[in-house]
Amino acid sequence: MTAVLLTLTSAGLLASCTSAVQGAATPQATPAQPSNADNAKPLAKFSSCDMLGQATAGMGYSTPVPSIADPKKSCESEKQGFGGVSLLLQPDKAINERPSSGNAKSAHIGSRVVIQTAEPIGTKGDCNIAMEVQPSSQAVVIVSNNMGDTNEACTRAQSFAEKLHGMLPP
Template sequence: MATLALVLSACDSKVGGTPQAAGTPSSSPTSTTATGGSSDNPFAGMDPCKLLDQVLAGQGYPAAKRSDADAAHNCDTKKTDYGVIGLALQPGQTINEITTAPGKAVTGDVNGRPAVQERDALGGTGSCDVSMEAKPKSRATVLVTLQTAGTAEACGVANDVSSKVERLLPANG
């Protein structure tokens, strides 16, 4: 987790783009391969709720449910008195189109996959999003908002969960 945080936070490349609305700690996924997607949708056949449940297994989170925002692609789960972790699998949207505050976004990678981390994406402390590239022109985004912790902890959780999710995504080939 420390290496991943350094990779994303050590970069200082600012990300531009038009803000668009988008739609957390240690257990290993049980599978490291993802089902193949179609050429237009790398996430075809993937369920963001099942994927999120898999990477959060044993962490005390209830089963993920479809999010109110873009329910076709987003799921989230909330641990009472701690925070919310979400996962969005969004075909046709790139990692650079997610930024809501370009000055707060940095580029980097998650396990070698191009990524953008945005701190305090919702305008307040305690939030952090990590969007990972999925070709062609698609992204998987881990969204973390913590109630009782700051941005640094939110980004640590987002980095950890992103690393686990990345292993389950289709290869970027």
């Protein structure tokens, strides 16, 4: 009976191994599965300041600081002679819940739906890009150009959105 149990136990252990390394079994790593809470609010564990810091690194922007408007979800950084960039993480707001604007246009970065809005509140030199984060969240890049150049603001917003896209969950 003991020999049968040892044989069954050994067979079970070997079945969970990927390969032999110099005769020793190597256990197979099991990928961590996100919890239902993580799936419901995929941005809950992200820091807008950390992400913005990575996106602006080496570009002459100041160290990102929490914004006054929403310090728990938004962070901002300034660049002397240009203006600023902010990142707003909205774990409870889907991209289709954004206010509509005549200056908004839909696009994609990879497979991610984005909405670019030039001059969202009528201010020349401002451009926002909202990026969808499934199932019902969004990350918004907000760029302001001190010279009032909306096209330049949208070009920079697109560049930041492309960098941040890879840092976000699907």
